[in-house]
Amino acid sequence: MTGARGEAAAGRFLCADAARARVDPLAGTAPYGSVWILVEYRGGWPSNGFDGLDLHPEVKARVFSAAQRLRARILLVRRHGRTPAGRPRRWAVLRYASGGDQRQHWGTWERDEELSGIVDALEAPGEPGGPPVVLVCAHGTHDTCCALRGRPVGRALSERWPDAVWECSHVGGDRFAANVVVLPDGVYYGNLDAEASVRVVGEHLADRVHADHLRGYTDLFPPQQAALAAVLRHAGPAGRHAYDVVTTLRDDGGWWVRVAARPTGAPSYDVRVRSHRTAPHRLTCRGESASSAVVYEAVTLRTAGTGPDGLP
Structure with missing residues (x-):
């Protein structure tokens, strides 16, 4: 083998x-x-x-x-x-x-x-x-x-x-x-x-x-990357510049990220992202000590502006 x-x-x-x-x-x-x-x-x-x-x-x-x-x-x-x-x-x-x-x-x-x-x-x-x-x-x-x-x-x-x-x-x-x-x-x-x-x-x-x-896209920060990935998973594949992250609001529970479509008129989305640390694991072949990693998870996705606590 x-x-x-x-x-x-x-x-x-x-x-x-x-x-x-x-x-x-x-x-x-x-x-x-x-x-x-x-x-x-x-x-x-x-x-x-x-x-x-x-x-x-x-x-x-x-x-x-x-x-x-x-x-x-x-x-x-x-x-x-x-x-x-x-x-x-x-x-x-x-x-x-x-x-x-x-x-x-x-x-x-x-x-x-x-x-x-x-x-x-x-x-x-x-x-x-x-x-x-x-x-x-x-x-x-x-x-x-x-x-x-x-x-x-x-x-x-x-x-x-x-x-x-x-x-x-x-x-x-x-x-x-x-x-x-x-x-x-x-x-x-x-x-x-x-x-x-x-x-x-x-x-x-x-x-x-x-x-x-x-x-992810390297011009975005981790919660924005997770939000965009959730949009692509929901709406289907799209061009590299088909969406813009236009607003990112942080609160105690995580982030609200608005992902706006190009051109305007196509659906845009508000995505709720939370983060948590994993249990410690060996994360590389060479590193023998266990480390935790931060995971960013999209927990809510909706059409922009349809929720009472959506982004302005």
């Missing part, structure tokens, strides 16, 4: 298997962010990703400092399989802004010093549009499940969209492997296998986001 099932049969703890057995909710688990830095690195990835690379210290410090100022996330990337010799390594700065404005800036590097171009790119607006970038977390030195579940997904997606797909380092939520992130859209999907990933990414690229496998 091979693969994830073989590992599990051998008695090894696998966080993604455990999370699926517990039916850990996906909605509301995408980390917040709107700027990403991709650095192609074809050698072995350290467990801590970019921080652990043996690069010129001054260059690495400059890139890291510039990324911190914008709260940008730095991810190592590589193509699935072998890359032809002589092809220059690439880097990218990808941005998402409210309203759907997307920007990309790509460059190449051979010497460490050439990564300083990332710093300049972070200070420039970048080019509008550009083809989507599909990332598959396959960071096995960070978490076993990311490799066991991520590599087959990376292979399947690369066979279908070879120019769009990259394997990447840790994106968060190891227990939801295989994780896929579509940029600059900033959309996280989880609990994917090879077959499901081709279907989910194909639908996304056709501008149909489904609630199944959706972890």
